[in-house]
Amino acid sequence: MTESPSTKTRPHGKLRRRMAGILALGVALLAVGGAYAAFAPEPQTANAQPDAALIAKGQELYNNTCITCHGSNLQGVTNRGPSLIGVGDAAVYFQVSSGRMPMARQEAQAERKNPLPEFDPAKPEGQANLEALGAYIQANGGGPQTPAVTGAALRGDDPGRGGQLFRLNCASCHNFTGVGGALSSGKYAPALAPASEEQIYTAMLSGPQNMPRFSDQQLTPQEKQDIIAYVKSVSDGGNNVGGYAAGGIGPTSEGILVFIVGMAGLIGFAMWLGAKS
The missing domain is CATH 1.10.760 (Cytochrome Bc1 Complex; Chain D, domain 2)
Structure with missing residues (x-):
């Protein structure tokens, strides 16, 4: 017994209808997504804009005290000072407020010293200048920010x-x-x-x-x-929990002192015995 032509093509017809339905659903989803993206209102975001006057003041301070070693674009100067791109106003505050910058000369360690009077954080003017200089470095180089x-x-x-x-x-x-x-x-x-x-x-x-x-x-x-x-x-x-702090050299300071004094006493006693012999 032979199958009719309509019986043979029936499975293919079902497959076509399923594929057409899936395609239509995909087109509909894309259309809805595109319409939403085109007409949905953009969210309101609060973007803090840098203070132009503060940055301008910071640039003036930078040109007066930093540009010789760090360059006109914060790029640094060979054998004088490193690049300031990426250091952020956190580095500016630490280095300048502690007097480590500006350095008098290149050496292994930037030593803590009294800051320049115009950058003394104990004075309102110095604190304002530190904020301005940091704002300029932050705006042009980015990096970690002060708390x-x-x-x-x-x-x-x-x-x-x-x-x-x-x-x-x-x-x-x-x-x-x-x-x-x-x-x-x-x-x-x-x-x-x-x-x-x-x-x-x-x-x-x-x-x-x-x-x-x-x-x-x-x-x-x-x-x-x-x-x-x-x-x-x-x-x-x-935070001294008792005993002699010994200058705060660590939690075993008393033990170290006893050991040193005790060893010195034993050595001295041994030398005294040797001298008597």
Whole structure:
């Protein structure tokens, strides 16, 4: 018994109808998406525009104090100063407010000194000039920005956790209590006691010299603030749990002193016995 021609073509007809339906659905979805993209209102976004007057003032300050070493376009000058592209106003605040910049001469370590009077953060005018210079560098080079809060507001609520984070990330260079230490090639990790909360925070963001940068993915803002709380608790002298602090050289300071004095006494006694013999 043979099949009729209509019976043979029926499966192919069903397949065609299914494919046509899928194609029509796809065209309809594309049309709806295109119409939405064309006619939907754009979301309202608040984009903070840089202050043109502040940037202009920053450019004037830059041309007066920085352009010789860092170039007219922040590109840096060979054997004078590095590029400032990407350092952000965080690096500007740390380096200039701590007097490390401008440097008197090229050397292994930029030493902390009194800042230029026009950039002294203790004075309102100096703080305003720091903000202007940082705004100019930020607008033209980008990079990490200074925190929104200042002073004691940058101290976290958990100095205990800050101590743990400090020992994991900072103590290998700055010592357990932030008194600093020697590094290679004439460099050193400076003592943290003279640094303000803003300087410690911006140093973690910008990574000056041998110091690594700690982004907000590596150390969250709250963790940075807890570290600051710990550093200030030990540098202010309020975190000695008992005994002789020995200048804050670390948690085993008394043991080290006893060992040194004891060994010196034993050696002296042995030499005295030898002399008597």
